[in-house]
Amino acid sequence: MIAYILRRLLLWIPSVVLVMLGVYALAFYGAGDPIKLIFLRAPGDVAYDPVKIEAIREQAGLNQPFLVQFGTYLWNLLHGNFGNSLFSGRSVWAMISAAAPVSLMLGLMAMIVTALVAVPLGMIAGMNQNSRLDYTILGTAVTLWAIPAYVAGPLLMVMLLAVLPSGAVPYGWGGLFSVKIILPLIVLSFQPIALIIRQTRAAVIDVMTEDYVRTARAKGVPEHVVALRHILRPVLTPVVTQLGLIMITIVNGAIFVELVFGLPGLGRLTVQALINSDYPVILAVTLIGSFLVMASNLLVDLLYPLLDPRATDPKAART
Amino acid sequence: MTDGTIINPPEDRPSSLWRDAWRRLRRNRLAVAGLVVLAVLVFVAAFGPWLTPYDFLSQNLDARNLPPSLGHPFGTDDLGRDVMSRVIYGARTAFLVAVLVTVVAVLIGVVLGAIAGFYGGRFDKTLMWVTDMTMSVPQLLLVVVINASLKQPISLWMEARYMETMNPLYRNSAIIDFVLVFGSMALISWPPYARLVRAQVLSIRNRPYVTAARALGLTNRIILTRYVMPNAVGPLIVAISAGLGTAMVLESAFSFLGIGVNPPTPSWGNMISDGLRVWTNYPHLLLAPAAVLAVVTVAFNFLGDGLNDALNPKGQK
Numbered sequence: 071m072i073a074y075i076l077r078r079l080l081l082w083i084p085s086v087v088l089v090m091l092g093v094y095a096l097a098f099y100g101a102g103d104p105i106k107l108i109f110l111r112a113p114g115d116v117a118y119d120p121v122k123i124e125a126i127r128e129q130a131g132l133n134q135p136f137l138v139q140f141g142t143y144l145w146n147l148l149h150g151n152f153g154n155s156l157f158s159g160r161s162v163w164a165m166i167s168a169a170a171p172v173s174l175m176l177g178l179m180a181m182i183v184t185a186l187v188a189v190p191l192g193m194i195a196g197m198n199q200n201s202r203l204d205y206t207i208l209g210t211a212v213t214l215w216a217i218p219a220y221v222a223g224p225l226l227m228v229m230l231l232a233v234l235p236s237g238a239v240p241y242g243w244g245g246l247f248s249v250k251i252i253l254p255l256i257v258l259s260f261q262p263i264a265l266i267i268r269q270t271r272a273a274v275i276d277v278m279t280e281d282y283v284r285t286a287r288a289k290g291v292p293e294h295v296v297a298l299r300h301i302l303r304p305v306l307t308p309v310v311t312q313l314g315l316i317m318i319t320i321v322n323g324a325i326f327v328e329l330v331f332g333l334p335g336l337g338r339l340t341v342q343a344l345i346n347s348d349y350p351v352i353l354a355v356t357l358i359g360s361f362l363v364m365a366s367n368l369l370v371d372l373l374y375p376l377l378d379p380r381a382t383d384p385k386a387a388r389t
Numbered sequence: 390m391t392d393g394t395i396i397n398p399p400e401d402r403p404s405s406l407w408r409d410a411w412r413r414l415r416r417n418r419l420a421v422a423g424l425v426v427l428a429v430l431v432f433v434a435a436f437g438p439w440l441t442p443y444d445f446l447s448q449n450l451d452a453r454n455l456p457p458s459l460g461h462p463f464g465t466d467d468l469g470r471d472v473m474s475r476v477i478y479g480a481r482t483a484f485l486v487a488v489l490v491t492v493v494a495v496l497i498g499v500v501l502g503a504i505a506g507f508y509g510g511r512f513d514k515t516l517m518w519v520t521d522m523t524m525s526v527p528q529l530l531l532v533v534v535i536n537a538s539l540k541q542p543i544s545l546w547m548e549a550r551y552m553e554t555m556n557p558l559y560r561n562s563a564i565i566d567f568v569l570v571f572g573s574m575a576l577i578s579w580p581p582y583a584r585l586v587r588a589q590v591l592s593i594r595n596r597p598y599v600t601a602a603r604a605l606g607l608t609n610r611i612i613l614t615r616y617v618m619p620n621a622v623g624p625l626i627v628a629i630s631a632g633l634g635t636a637m638v639l640e641s642a643f644s645f646l647g648i649g650v651n652p653p654t655p656s657w658g659n660m661i662s663d664g665l666r667v668w669t670n671y672p673h674l675l676l677a678p679a680a681v682l683a684v685v686t687v688a689f690n691f692l693g694d695g696l697n698d699a700l701n702p703k704g705q706k
Binding site: 093341 | 417460521522525526527529530531533538540564639641642645646647648656661662664665668672675676679682683687689690691
């Protein structure tokens with residue numbers, strides 16, 4: 071077991087570094103010279119002095135070869151230093167740590183909501199396969215999956231506008247326990263819920279054909295006990311493995327949800343950085359997003375043998 | 390659904406994969422509804438300029454922010470432009486981007502995936518590794534980075550071409566927008582296609598009829614193009630129909646964020662983000678593009694699911 075975890079970790083670290091290398095290379099070769107970018111932004115009367123620029127470049131280590139600069143960037147990252155924003159001059163780390171709690175709370179809540187709503191709905195749909203109830207749940211899931219957050223959010227707001235006076239429609243951030251979080255949370259959970267409903271349904275349909283389920287029913291075990299004891303447990307395994315994909319939908323969705331509802335999180339930070347071509351911030355946010363997804367995938371790999379002991383036992387795997 | 394052939398009276402024409410699939414698809418009401426919506430979309434996108442009562446750019450400052458009425462079914466925006474005409478032109482933008490991006494992505498994906506699956510070896514390993522990496526970065530953030538990276542080189546190149554040729558086409562910022570959008574989207578969209586085709590080719594490569602073709606002494610190229618690829622097309626079509634929908638959503642997502650198609654070229658995404666600024670007073674500006682985009686993406690998904698069931702009958706339980 072420990073050997074398995076170590077092997078996973080050893081395979082994981084190089085892939086994280088490689089993703090970082092790829093993103094950094096894109097920024098390095100595409101964005102152009104950061105010093106020039108800073109000077110282009112400066113007020114018009116600042117002279118474009120090549121000698122001065124050369125001096126700054128020398129000092130900042132920008133004359134070094136690509137790999138050396140990447141190494142320095144990684145080294146600084148390990149010390150929590152993401153560089154400074156080209157736009158405001160503030161430390162990127164400070165900007166991120168101010169914005170991260172909002173996104174983190176929202177994302178975690180969305181995951182909890184997803185698990186609580188989607189797993190039961192998927193179970194119901196799967197256990198009543200091809201019934202009208204099944205089609206309703208599945209159709210809703212497809213619709214929720216298809217409609218992007220920046221469409222669902224505004225549509226819901228406009229609908230609320232028909233019911234509430236315009237000042238009362240929630241907008242902005244009021245903390246985790248404020249009423250304002252409900253709407254963004256619902257919209258952010260739409261896609262993960264759709265994903266998990268479909269996963270759970272497919273897994274339930276698969277498990278329902280197993281002999282032990284038929285045996286339990288034949289023995290006269292009540293249906294709800296069959297559902298909770300015999301079906302739920304094996305169904306959770308394939309569902310948990312979707313954690314990485316859920317993370318992707320939440321990271322993508324948060325960008326739009328935060329923008330639509332005016333929440334001061336990482337998503338809005340990304341969009342502002344994008345509008346200002348603020349490279350260090352874009353780079354940092356992309357790295358954090360990729361890191362979250364890859365960490366979720368690693369977590370799934372590590373949890374898998376606990377849920378399904380066959381995964382690490384070579385003897386059992388063959389049967 | 391195998392018993393359907395017994396119940397139905399025998400048909401004159403022999404049944405083929407495609408005819409069976411079409412029959413199965415027609416029975417799926419949701420998929421047919423999706424197909425109809427998309428047919429309307431294609432029609433509107435193709436004949437948009439002849440259908441719209443107003444030009445999408447013409448402003449009428451006397452008729453600003455009008456609510457929906459008979460003359461303007463979706464109302465007018467803050468510059469007095471007809472919203473319905475803009476939504477119809479938005480369909481053109483969405484369709485153009487979706488089709489071009491998907492074509493490029495499928496071409497790259499099919500060629501790389503087929504070569505990797507058929508020949509295997511080091512190329513296969515490298516390709517799988519690259520797709521793994523690309524797919525573990527959140528799509529949107531990757532596009533953001535690619536888009537921001539490409540922007541400067543492309544603008545500089547276009548400016549240089551303009552200086553060389555004095556052709557005003559090179560100064561058209563809409564072209565830069567489109568090149569950026571196409572480029573960055575195609576760059577992130579091909580890996581799923583490559584993986585799909587590779588998996589298909591791997592499973593077909595060792596079938597008896599491929600071995601037979603090899604025994605006949607046919608060249609690898611002919612085996613790949615005539616024997617392997619035609620049998621890998623079914624799942625690819627399902628993926629393409631889903632991919633078109635995804636590409637359309639991505640385009641509107643970028644335009645929404647302000648890195649895609651920029652005003653005054655109408656796109657559903659930038660119309661939604663414009664509408665979002667004034668939605669408390671003029672909800673129709675937000676509602677029209679958002680509702681159309683929602684209907685179209687749902688249609689793509691229903692059609693995709695229907696195609697999946699129709700072309701992979703074995704997958705049905």
